Amino acid sequence: MSPLTTSLPAGVGLGLRSQHFEQVVEGRPALPFFEALTDNYLADGGPALAWLERVRALYPLSFHGVGLSLGSSDPLDEAYLDRVASAVDRFEPSWVSDHLCWTSVDGRHLHELLPLPYTDEVATFVAERILRVQDRLKRRIGIENVSAYLEMQPSEMPEWEFLALVAERADCEILFDVNNIYVSGTNLGFDPQKYISEVPAERVVQLHLAGYSVEEDLLLDSHGSPVQDPVWKLYRNTLEKLGPKPTIIEWDKDVPDFDTLLNEAQLAQTVFDEALRAG
Template identity: 50%
Template sequence: MHRPSAPAATLPAAAGIGLRSPHHRLVLEQPPDVGWMEVHSENFFGAGGEPLQVLEAVRARYPVSLHGVGLSLGSVGELSRRHLEKLKALVERIEPAAISEHLCWSSVYGRFLNDLLPLPYTREALDTICEHVLRAQDFLGRPILVENISSYLRFAGAEIPEWEFVAAVAKRTGCGILLDVNNIYVSARNHGFDPQTYLEAIPRDQVWEIHLAGYEEDDGLLVDAHSRPVHEPVWQLYANALARFGPVATLIEWDNDIPALETLVTEADKAERLLAATREACHARAA
């Protein structure tokens, strides 16, 4: 089986924003000064129409990352051939700088919950998801990135901690890690672990992208709502992540209660300043 060792194309080590439909027109009329843009792959699975036209126009200006939410890498059985084919057609059309999915499951026996659901961190789940990451990479002919999710519950009988599970998937499949720093913080708070322990378990060279987003508090749990500015403790954890992984392409994710485009750009600017400081620190170390 094809086991890629390096990404075929890479995102710039700059801050990017998620492209969401309320901003489609504005982004083309007044292109914001951001390094790249990310979209949810499935929103462009249609055969034609306005969404694809917008994405092609955006792609003409920016590197684009295709971020999937529906492949369900953690389900038992074959990956959906139809889903893979639609993704591949989109990849060929858009030539993205990155293709990512989640370390989660969303369907069982063909019934989909269309959500990012937690896996039990067992050897069986690890085998399942690694097989599917390899299958996806083989089908697409290039490495993908997999993202750690937020979780609100844990299954009894876990055999390894989540951070070891994430690292093992990258090691066994050669895929990149899309490290969602907000998700680490959310899960750390919900389950009572130290987020720094998580960061330190992640291999340095496999983190090819970082996500930042705003959580919400709901009935005593933190939930990954993507509806707010990035919270202060998440910025702090992000700074720690940059210190460990160096400057890495960073996305501001915002999917609900979508604000004005300039609010997204302001958040991206904040990430860009931290990235610039990291670059300087790296140069100083090298000199």
């Protein structure tokens, strides 16, 4: 496979929401790229696919999915993988990613990014599945660290070690979600700074930013609000440590008007530019 690359569109892009299709296509905002949720574009037809064609004609895309269930003990869902492959063929996204988690077992789909036990054996198991996905898609994929609300036992290493091990064994990319390390760090009691300093920078091809919410005594990765202050701070630290990686703002619950999203992207772009200048 080709060497890992960071020469793809730089700067801060936005998650594409159906509410904003028209504004994006008509208004052509000055953004470097959009991220599409892969699962929203796997149907046989319909208006969303037609809109995505139009967006793709104007912008590079990142495809970000939730359905590969890379950490599941179930066999890989070949039919789903076929659908992802044909969407990738059709839209030629600059990146393709899913999550380092499991979402299904025994054919039951939970539609939630569930944590894995962090062991050497599980790392090998997941890496082999990622290799098979990459073979099928004929390209490297990115895996994203998820928000965790509890620790899956038995775990024998911290998450950053597990993530690095899987990425190494699968020779895949990492989509580093800054909000998720803040959420998981707070929930499980680890230091996000440690995570940032341990993640293999050369494999990280994208960053995610989002808003969290507070429920009971946990932080939830809710994607329904602006990025909060502690996450902005971690974003600065991440750019300093990993370099100016292309970044996406995820806001897919209680989706605000497009200007609010543009403003959020602008805030991130300012931080990004500062990091770029600092070199």
